[in-house]
Amino acid sequence: MSDSSEDRHSERPPDSQPGPTQSASPESSSPRPADLHTSTALAEPQVTSAAPLAMVETAFLASTASLIWLVNYYFPMGPLLRIFFPVPIALTYLRWGHRAAWMSALVSGLLLSVLMGPTRSILFLMPFGLLGVQLGALWRRRANWFVSISIGTIIGTFGFFFRIWLVSILLGDDLWAYITTQITELVEWGFVKLGLLIQPELALVQAIAAIMIVINNIVYLFVVHLAAWLLLERLGNPIPAPPKWVQVILDYEAD
Template sequence: MISGNLYPSVSTSCIFPPKRTSTPAHVHLPLLKISAKLRLISFESVSLSFPTFIASKSSVKSTRFSNSVAKVYSFEGQNPTSLSDLEDLSENGVVYKKTLAMVECSMFAALNGLVYFLSNSLALENYFGCFFCLPIVISSMRWGIAAGRKTMVATFLLLLVLSGPVKALTFLLRHGLVGLTMGSLWRLGANWSTSIFLCTIVRALGAVGYVLISSFLIRENILALITINIHASLTLIFTASGVNLIPSMSAIYAIFGTLVMLNCGCFMFLLHLLYSIFLTRLGLKTSLTLPRWLEKAM
């Protein structure tokens, strides 16, 4: 018989691992506090990065939001702007009207510049000369004096690119300023006598300016040639009629200015008559201040 145990003695700690003892409560408390603080910080950062919306049952059911409540949030910390501050894009809105005015002015300027360029190239300016002021007048009547001025400036710049400075200045002096003056006076409701008188002065000054520009380009004083020819013609007429009289140069200048004003006055009266009929056919009769005899005739 073998005395003792058949197997060597093995300690119980090797077979069965020791039981884990529970962590004390004073160790868990700091960890719980730190994790709670981290969760609170992460929640606040998320809530700050996105706007919060609180909706009731009635607001969820309705899909419309009033302009005073709905807001548009911009990037990079800019202030939110409400929808009521945005421009109105309807047909009666400010943005729509400004865009329509800009488009019409640009189209009128392009059409006017193209017609003037072709009429000069084909020597048809005498046939279409009465229509070069019409786009500026229509722009002034429909959208105001500023729109007429923009149309005139845009046409001038277009002709400056297409035909050069001489043709552009010719258009500005002979047609652009006259159209702007007529459209502005008609927009302000001036009567025909005032409008014709002021437009005649502008037309006469433009004609004199055109003559001066032509004199500078050809290196010849055209005004002096005109006055000398008038003086010679009057002297010949007086001599042929038996009147021993030599007109002075001041009288020649007065006669020349009177003839220019008379020519421009007749042209502006016919232009007023033509544009009144044309704008009446376009439906702008309510914006016109016509004389009584013309209203009865129309």
């Protein structure tokens, strides 16, 4: 009998014997906090790149600039829409930097080239596309109005003569001679009103024409700055404040 009991004990399977590998505590079966943090971080990725938003806004502002030029060409409203020609590209520079601004100007030119032909596209890019990039760069660097208007006047004056040269080639006529003739008649009328019976010289007439072009660009840039100052501040991208005398005049008119 004793031998049979010993045989039964010896025949017990080894799996039923307790061992250190089979002892499991509740703490070992539950996930650790570090594992929970890792799984949460892997399950909720966050995209921090702003490239898609920059691309969408650049395309939208480029199409806006092209649309303003297109509407003003077919439905001219005087100088009203002309004020906003460089503003969308300048806003692109304020929001996304120089690369997006140049892309916006080039895309605007391509859109106008498809819609209106390459000539109108070039007339938009020079000077208004370049002017938008320049204004955006100076506004982002917080340059005062005197600096931005001065540089913008140089670009606008150069752009005017570039347009006269290009259109003269396309039309086969000298538009500068036509402008000189008109200025000559204006100067002669002024001399008659002053009682001066003299014939204006060609150099004087051309100098007066150049001065009038510069003054026209100064006034245009000043109005563009006023419109951008009132508009872009409401869009969350303010430009530098105007001079004190401009603020005093605007406050006086508001009162």
